[in-house]
Amino acid sequence: MKAAQVHTLRRRQARRHTLLLVGLFTAVLAMMAMRVLLGQYTVTIPDFFRILGGERIPGATFIVMQDKLPRALLGAAAGLAFGIAGALFRSVLRNPLASPDVLGINAGAAAGAVTAMYFLGAAGTGLAWAALAGGIAAACLIAAVSTSLGAGTGRSGIVGERFLLAGIGVAALAQAVVMGLMTRLSTQNAQTAAVWTAGSLNSSTWDRLTLVAAVLVLAVPLAVLVQRSLQPAGLGTELAVGLGSRPGVAQAGALGLGVALAAVATAATGPLAFVALLSTPIAAALHGGKISVLASGAVGALIVVAADMVGAEMLGEARLPAGVITGAIGAPVMLWLLVQLRRGKQS
């Protein structure tokens, strides 16, 4: 085989990835355009650009600038964050169920935010920090529990089903905290409750969008680098060391970044169920079974914006929050993944 042939093959593989990303992000933009322009209140394209240009059209300007546009943008940003977080978790833990939402990172972040809201009256950026703390606390708790569960077997650490079980336990615990505090916060309106229990874009604001966008500007390039540095670790610890990599550092970095992304997105939209879980396998299926953080992020953005569109515009008077829609799609997919996982083990 000639080097030139190898070069062509590798170029072709790289181009396939680029094309996939272009396609997916175009789809995200199209979905966002649908979200903004269509629905129960439609906006024409010329009007939309006039509103963006600063012209005040009575009614339309308010609906676009205060509701539809921030919703679409925040949905895409949060979906991107959840999707990337899911891909990072999946790359490290090599289990399709080991996504931040199943493991309770999202729920932990929500619990952190609700706790800070209830006891400290936190709001805005304060909530994001509280969510981050909650997400990190959940991650530490999972690591501690799965390590101590594994103590004595000689296979301690963040591996296998133990990690998953600990995560599911932590998720239940964090959800209980959210529920418990929500009943006491009953003076608040139901919309707030929907954000912290299921996840919703109903209270999308430019403040929240700025926060998530600022984090993404840093986190997206970092995630691409982290995924590259994870490549040797994906071959197993021993071979990774043989390749001169420090697999433990790369894996810890990937999980840390994943926790931060999931937590910040949760601070803005609540724990949108199963977005991280869904986006990675869908993106992998489109990419020949390989995990790509950017493709997974794009699929996440697509799912969240679409779920919000369906929940808010297409179910008539029901108006379900986006998190309920993603949960409804995600639960059967999670069961399907579980069945696949069992099959894979038996074969």
Place this chain on the structure above:
Amino acid sequence: MIEPIFQTQGLSLGYGSRVAVTDVDLSIAPNQTTVLIGANGSGKSTLFKGLSRQLTARTGSIRFNGTELNSLRPKAYARQVALLPQAPVVPEGLTVLELVARGRHPHRRWWGAPSPGDDDAIARALSMTNLSGLAERPVDELSGGQRQRAWIALVLAQDTPTVLLDEPTAALDLAHQVELLDLLRGLRRPDGTRTTVVAVLHELNLAARVADRVIALKDGRVALAGTPSQVFTPEVLQDVFDLKADVIQDPTEGHPVILPRGRTESALVALPEDPLVGERS
């Protein structure tokens, strides 16, 4: 006297409170095939973990080309020495080409920019392992023999003067074992010199056929090191493996051939308590 590629002095290695390799002094020559043999739990794999920097020395030292192993940077070392462990993991959805390309990691910068020699090294590795026709095939669709060749190709793409192989033939049938070992014995660097190969092998007759030098380990110590005909004698086999065996000479290739006759009486009466039972060795 040729400068040894690896030299250990008073080397001890272990896991937790358990010591698996004790006080080992050995040297491994460059441009040769050296095979480590020994019973299960004799410390072969542990010694390998020391050479590949998975474990750090408890006591003593490992020198690589005269330099203390610990003072070398991981990537610089990985450009000199490649390792094929026993059970590497196939990442999801990877093609042969992508898997082999991962061997280029130590030649890349920290942000993952491709290095200029990538395409050449990958093409060479694929040709040497006869995988050119399978380059675009997903790794999980390969047969056992093909997959093992793909791992070897990854190690070759790393383009190092020395390769360490931990039981490279473990899951293969006899024909594929012979094919693989012949490939390893004939490995040449791009400049024509022989690649230094250090391998752990279980199959003694294949070890005798492929090795220039054999190091026999017993209970975490070096029992004997020498040419195959020096090491594969009935006395040494009895001492190292508790194996009663006759040794004859291969009529065409001249290397020793072991004919096993049974386990030694003394071993049957009192099986020694093996501290490393269950540990892969």
